[in-house]
Amino acid sequence: MKKEILSGNEAIARGAFEAGVKVASAYPGTPSTEILENIIRYPDINSSWAPNEKVALEVAIGASFGGGRAIACMKHVGVNVAADPLFTLSYTGVGGGLLLVVADDPEMHSSQNEQDSRNYARFAKVPMLEPADSSECKEFTRLAFDLSEQFDTPVMLRSCTRISHGKSIVELAEPVSGLSEPKLVKNPAKLVMLPGNARVRHPLVEERVVKLGEHGDSWEINRVEYRSNEIGIIAAGVTYQYVREALPEASTLKLGMVYPLPKERIRDFAGKVKTVYVVEELDPFIEDQVKAMGISVIGKEIIPMCGELSPWRIRKAFADAGIINIPEYQAIQTEPIPSRPPNMCPGCPHRGLFYMLNRLNAYVTGDIGCYTLGFMPPLNAMDTCVCMGASISNASGIVRVLSPEERHRVVAVIGDSTFLHTGINSLMEMAWNQSPATVVILDNRITAMTGRQENPASGFTLSGEPAPEVNIPDLCRALGIRNLKVIDPYDLEATFNTLKEEMDRDEPSVIVTNRPCCLIKGDDRFQAGEVLYVDQDACTGCRACLRIGCPAIEWQPAPDGKKGKAYIDPLLCTGCTVCQQLCKFDAIRGGK
Amino acid sequence: MSDKVTNILLVGVGGQGILLASEILAEAFMLAGFDVKKSEIHGMSQRGGSVVSHVRFGATVCSPVVPEGEGDILFGFELLETYRYLPLLRSGAKVVANDFRIYPPAVLLGQQAYPDGLAEKIRNLMPDLLLVDGLKFAIEAGNPRAANTVLLGAVSGKLDIEESVWLNAIEKMVPRKALDVNLKAFRIGRSL
Known part of the structure; x- marks a missing residue:
């Protein structure tokens, strides 16, 4: 058979294809994102993004109840969101085989905690497989569906960053054949988890765990x-x-x-x-x-x-521990050097907004996305970040304990995809209970942090087909928000004034920014403008433009002890003009 | 020594094309008949952060990650990053480094200086250093964006794998319209 070098995520996608999966659903999250992005290579699988992990798992459960094999993929913290259906799914069991893939992130390369998903398998009483390379990712994915149907149980497959984003050699195989065709089968005693039915199911779950353990004693997977x-x-x-x-x-x-x-x-x-x-x-x-x-x-x-x-x-x-002896190891010693943390991209529409939040001395409850980088210097404009959607509800809670003066400083920031993931519930609460905080929805029309995936407000599906898009301002109004403004975050003065006005207000308010992610390609709508340059004669070296931390702007020290000057890298500048608006000496030219 | 696993580290700045270069390396090792594994981190590091990719090949490769202090070859796309990851190498390792600087945030803000004399500092710790002006040779090959392929060619010169295998790997991994320039860039790098 053909051999290929595949990442763990690519191999899981291939395994789903070979296992005859009918439906795949996921919400993007590092390091799991590329599983679904590779599943779309197999047109026989109906694959789509869901607004959050709970919905993704429930879509898969529906497909399974209909008799099709189904897969749901998420990162470790996504299982927290999907835990509600998971635990009851354990009781109902499956129709077609169902696999929940979870990618953990030990070392927190790109996560807010390093929770160990294996505890979920034990907690929900479902089997969990753990592959050790890409070849096993493919093989175990195939095996998981057989196990799921044999034992009438959802199965979890646990990956981690080094497996998902590691690559190794995989032998491809043909997809299975002879799976039964999906069809409706009524079985309410098994699938309607009213207490009376659930009480019947629970002992079966306990029995299943014992049988699975016995199965593992002779299974070559161990x-x-x-x-x-x-x-x-x-x-x-x-x-x-x-x-x-x-x-x-x-x-x-x-x-x-x-x-x-x-x-x-x-x-x-x-x-x-x-x-x-x-x-x-x-x-x-x-x-x-x-x-x-x-x-x-x-x-x-x-x-x-x-x-x-x-x-x-x-x-x-x-x-x-004195168990083995190893030779003395002296790592090569290097001198301290400047670190290189990640940064918002040149032209990022979030930059000016965070600069102004800093200027307004706002207390910013943050959320999960590129804009979490608003925490970094020189913007220094984020004070909390807990989990998806928490920015709004954290703001709603914090204003309840503060004095009226401090209350006005509280601003929640949340991206479009995160707002649609779980922020909607939080905003509903805030509007309902009239918490007087300000929410900024940073609508850049894409799920940017994980690599620009579509979302329900971006106008396209996973496969790039045009789709109905959520109108975020209308949605906020429908949730009961009466004070709503849409701003251009590249317009610094308007951004400052709107923020100030809404922060001063004693009612809930929402500000929506309307600039797309500068990395969206293939559409002229998203070109910010002409490249800017610094007039070296006009530049006084005041460093005002450096305070936004744009990677395109470089400080050039003068060799003779005089004041240095700013320089704009023409290869990086997107012409967003945010720096130009900060220059009091009109030294940044072009673009108008 | 046929059991020996060779450990390669590719380091640089997010957005420099490190992942594609590591994929071509891995492809070449598979075509040459070796077991191969690679590992890298996506996500946060793509936003202009420091990036490191591990590629390992040999008769059988277990861990996808190069153990600390066991790197055999460092393939550096940027000088500061090349220096940063030297502690992952064994003494006497080979270094192929792009003579190219990308300023990190603290340098752009004028708070810290980009260190002087990095090539010398690297050579003092790792004498087997090949410093390559990737951009210059890429322009010579016909496209400044082929700098990575020049460097890949230079790295290939440090490995005992036939040229035809490398060319096959590049043909498989590089888009057709960019192929001629990349093959030329590779040959220039390999001859350095």
Whole structure:
């Protein structure tokens, strides 16, 4: 068969295709986003973005109840949003096989926490598979659908950043054939979770967990590799790869299914090696369960609980505990150098708004998206950021405890996609209960942070087909917002005045910005303007233009001890004119 | 030594085309018959932040991430980033670096200086340094945007893989209309 180098996400998409999946739904979130973006390569699968993860899972559940195989994909924190249907889905079971893919982010490369999704499998009493490379991503995705239908259960597949965004060689296969055609089958006693029905279902769920564990005892997805009988290691996922590299002589029990655990196989393995260790990233998920079986294992006593593991971190943990010897390692020493944090793009429509929030000494409750970078210097204009949609409800809550003077400083900022994800509920609350905070909806017409995905207000579907678009101002009015203004965030004076006016108001108010993300390509509507330049004679070196932190503007120190001057990189400038409006000396030219 | 895994790190600034270069490398190693794994971080780092991509090949590769202090080749797209990631290398590793500077925010704001003499600082720690003016050779090849391919050519010279394999990988990964320029840029880099 054909071999290709695929990322874990590409391989999961391929696995869904080979498994005969009919419906795929997701909300973008790093590192899971590319799963759905690759599923659209297979036209037999009906795939679409959902406004949030709960909806994505419910769409998949519907397709499954109709008898089709279905997949829902999300990042770890997305499962928090989707948890409500997940727990009851465990009771109803499935029609067509159903797979929930969750991509964790140990080390928080692009996330607000590093929660360990394996706990959800145990909490919801559903099996969870954990692949260790792209080849297993494809294979386990296929297997998950068979398992789901065999045991009448949703299945979770856990990836992580290093698996989803790692690449390795995968052998492609033909899709399965002979799946039964979807059709309506009435079975209300199984699918209507009224208390009377749910009470019947719960014992079946408990029985299913036991049977799945027994299945795992003989399933080749859980594999023992005997080497040394001194050290035996239980590991799964990418951590297994790290273990193989860090401790090549150790015997391993590689778990492909991390919940429920194959207890007999674990007991047998523990009996054949002198000391058993559990090496796992984040929580002692396997370790606690193995200890509860009365088996003596070593885990978090020596393995770090926070952040990613690596072959080096594992080797060091074993060496520090005196279990192995490693040669002295002296890393190459370099001098301190300037850091390079991420920044908003040149021409980003959020920049001027955050500059003005800073000038107004606003207390900004933030949200999840590119604009979270408003936290960074020199803008320094974000004070809280908890989760998707929280900006508005946090603002609504904080004004209730503040004095009237301080209350006026509170501004929530939220992007269009995040507003449509869960911010709508928060705004409904704020309007309903008349919390006198100001909300800015940064409508850049795209889900920008995760790589510019369409959303319900962008006018297009996942596959690029034109679609009805949510009218955000009308939606806010329908929710009961009476004070609503739409502003051009490139117009600094209007932005400042509108912000000030609405912050001073003793009622809820919403400001919607109307400039699209400057990275949207292929449409002249989104060209900001002509490239600007600094007239070096007129520039007094006052540095006012630097305060917006635009990557296109560079400070050029003068060699002779005189004042330096600003310079605009013509390759980066998008002509948004925000810097030009800040220059009191008319030294920034062009673009008018 | 056939079991030995070779560890390559590609480093630079988000938006410089590091991911495509690492995909071409990985493709070439697969075509040459090796096992290969790669890993990088998407998301926050794309917004002009520091980016590092790991590519590993050999008979069997386990971890997708290069262990600290075991990098064999550093492929640097920008000088400051090249210097930043030197601690990931083993002593005596090879460095191919683009002679190119992109100022980080603190330098643009005039709060910190872009360090002087970075090439010398790199050479002092890693004597096997090949400094390449990628932009100059890319213009010579016909398109300033082919600088990465010049560097890729230079990196290929440090690896024991036949030229035809590299050319096949580039043909597979680069869009047809940009192919001629990229093949030329690659050959220039390989001859350095």
